Amino acid sequence: MNTGIVVFPGTWSDRDCAHALSDVLGQPARYVDHREERLDDLDLVILPGGFSYGDYLRCGAIARFAPVMEAVTDFANRGGLVLGICNGFQILQEARLLPGALLRNASCEFRCEWVNLRVEQSESAFTLDCRPGQVLRIPISHGEGNFFADPQTLEAIERNGQVVFRYCAPDGRVTAESNPNGSLGNIAGIANAHGNVVGLMPHPERACEDLLGSTDGLALFRSAIHALDRVAV
Amino acid sequence: MTYRAEVFVTLKPVVNDPAGLTIKGGLHALGFDSVREVRAGKYLVLTLDADDEDQARSRVEEMTRQLLANAVIEDYRIELKVPSPSGGGQGGGLRT
Amino acid sequence: MTYRAEVFVTLKPVVNDPAGLTIKGGLHALGFDSVREVRAGKYLVLTLDADDEDQARSRVEEMTRQLLANAVIEDYRIELKVPSPSGGGQGGGLRT
């Protein structure tokens, strides 16, 4: 699986994603500069976390216009796998590749902590290896991850099975206490209608080694590898 | 000509506003109980060149639609301060 | 009576404004070269109860000084929308 990790000015987690893919999973990965316009060599594009353009105005608002985003849009429309993590999720929404928006956390505070995610949809490219209802332990680190969509949009993404992850208690119950940021329906991650583009606030790349506290994040990257195998068959 | 435009970006009424709620809480804690609601938005002041008022206005409108506001969650309002020919600018006529 | 107050908080002119600079850069990248300067500020809309206009104004003034603006780096301006007795409010007289 050839992975491209997009680096915008202010991206922070690019190196962590590269570490997870190359050092932990042994997959080839390269950095993609925000001015690049060709992604032909890639199977997976990751928009990593960070604070592109300082998070000024709105998170992801300025990055969305970087030249690379046109290429990412084409890539996604052709069925390429795209994963937006944290700031990357925000950018995908600004670029309208995913529905909804992410507001300030309800607490108005930044939150860096471990959360539990219930897998709602095991048919997306990034959850093929999971069972529906499976609970993953992965950290969050954001100030604006409060998922919002207008009622019609929300109803549509729920109906289409586009909700991929919800914040939950360790036993999988979706409760108000387990919602770290006020997201509607405890939504932590969603997919586009085809399931090839996924955005989520938690950081799977930080949960790929026992030494760092969890290996549950590997499931997302392994799923992507399997999704590609499926296409190839 | 140089124009000054003010862009006010607010969250749509249906969108809840964590910052506004927190500020309201802060004001209540300070004893300002008479505050019923606070909505927090952005106030952007742009200085730009344009041939005339219409051009300035349509440019700012375009910038706002493309970048400054996110239509999924935000509304906006633009005010253009026309440079008054008699100079002074500052207190110049406010026309919306 | 219920009043609506708008508070505009801006960075003092001598203070650097990283957000404004970055937004200007974003607008230039989008091709809006005619933008000379962007200053980013806050726009707060308060709804509050007060006996009369004077009281409303002085309360908002006080809240702004205490909490809404940081006098070290920010300036502010307040506009009070007086509820027009003939209802409608919305387009109601803007008096500062």
Add this chain to the structure above:
Amino acid sequence: MAIAVRRAQLQEVALNEDEYRAIVRAIGRDPNDLELGMFGALWSEHCSYKTAKALLRQLPTEGPDVLQGPGENAGAVDIGNGLAVVFKIESHNHPSAIEPYQGAATGVGGILRDVFAMGARPVAILDALRFGPLDGIVAHDRLRRATADRAGDIVLLVGADTGRDGIHGATFASVEMDERSAERRPAVQVGNPFLEKLLCEACLRLNELDGVTAIQDLGAAGLTSAASELAHRGHRGIDIDVDRISRREQGMTPYEAMLSESQERMLILVRPEAEAAARQVFDHFELHADRIGVVTGTGRIRIRDHGVSVADIPLKALVDGVPLRTPVASFPDRQPTVVMPAVEEPEAILLDLIASPNLRSRRPIYRTYDHQVQDNTVFGPGFDAALLRVPGTNKGLALTTDGNPWYVALDPYEGTKAAVAEAARNIVCTGARPIAVTNCLNFGNPERPAIFGQLQESIRGLADACRALDLPVVSGNVSLYNETSERNIPPTPVIGMVGLLEDLSLRCPSGFQEDGDLVFLLGETREELAGSAYLRLLGAPAEGRPPMVSLEMERRLQAAMLDSIGRGVVRCAHDVSDGGLLIALAESALYGGRGLRCPGIVGPISREAFFFGESQGRVIVSVAPRRVPELQQLMTSHHIPLYAIGVIGGEDFQVGSDIRLSLDSLRQAWETPF
């Protein structure tokens, strides 16, 4: 020009008349305004350390692993594999007192620049909620020293435009703050982490180029200080064309441009043939770089404005020429020992203590900032020391800061010793071996004899402790004149320490791991309560002698701990500090989510001192029953007293007949929100 005429200006730049005379002697004439401003900045306490310098000479700064001691942007220590850790501590008291948020932000920015200026990628920031010691990792051969070593090299100023920020910052930091400071508030800046990040990436990229000879951050006294220090360190001179500096505002004078403290700027020296490559790096990150001058062989700093000379000063005088100050010191009489109030309700006291602001869980604070980015955080906040993986290796770096302002207030010498000892103990509890120290000395106005006495004693304690524990001091910071309207801050030296763990699989957590394990107390408990959290809780007056540190015992204890952890004998270790033994036990119980049963007091000691005393040189450990004999043997051979305390397990935290609390109720108190 007569001194009398200059009196007001001297006051403004915070120099005295003797210092003015020294300037005239050094340059052979009266300085002009710009020159006086430059001297004022570089001869300020903040830049010159004229008061602290002589005292700091006592500190041990060398060791086999030290690659860079004090004198550079930050210190650097060898950690094997060709890697070095670069670290530094800072305080940013004056701006932070006026505008805490932006003050803290610019403080963090400044120290980040110190670290990446050395060529190291910053990997962690610690904060004692007063300070930001920071670490970075770099390959030895990429460790960068900021020196102008060849005439003809080009001087580039990179990053933010220069504004009228903090023009009086450096000199201002030497003058007592008064109510009038409020009027100077616009001097506060809004930090730009985004630009800082671009600068960091650009500097790390530059560091890989040949022909980039120096990377220096602009901090206090801005360009004046950065340019002078670079040139002077390399025994060269520097010419600057001040009109070439990009400005944020119009109408700025050369004085303002030279003394501006605008953040997010770096000074870069390159060989002429490397300029194009360096510019490519800046272009890539969309940063602009002004070519503002050139390195010379003159030994002078010369400033020109549109070709006209506006300052010309010998660097030696400017950088090194400040006459040192030796204020008078006075020392208080030894304090009487306190009477100890008896513990009436130990359960209630334990709950109140663990809920008190200095002991309760810090989670509400540390969850508001990212402590995981870079994928190396093995122990995050909430452990005795943070433990980070050294990227690409199986080694760990342990990091901590310590300081106990209450002990220092009672006895600056013992209090500072205790801070060093405690920092080392924290490091050792993770399994890592302490390797180097940084420090930040925050004191009031040293012209007051009592305060200079505190400073002198504190540095003596620092020096003695570091020497006894074989720890080089590789960097630090001194912040004096923290006085507002005659009120001085309490003396608050803060110790930052770095340790190395050769094999991360040997790391030792601080929470109880296994039911049925036995808990032991290592070290001796004495009747020491002065300065304790317990007495503060009871509202007792601050008096008496704080716990004494036996550096000899401390050294043995730490050797014993490293030995036991290295052999895998102990399963968890936690140092006994603020709040005393019960707090340490309760914390380990909470971290591990396991209860504890203790029979009661051991040894001939009062209940107060046993429960809540803060005797130094103590650690609690948990051990599997079958390994207890090994532990006993190890402690005997290291001459460390060992006391069996209790057994892990159950839902309760129980101590004799005095305390029986459910873990839940303990946790509830501990998690009291701020």
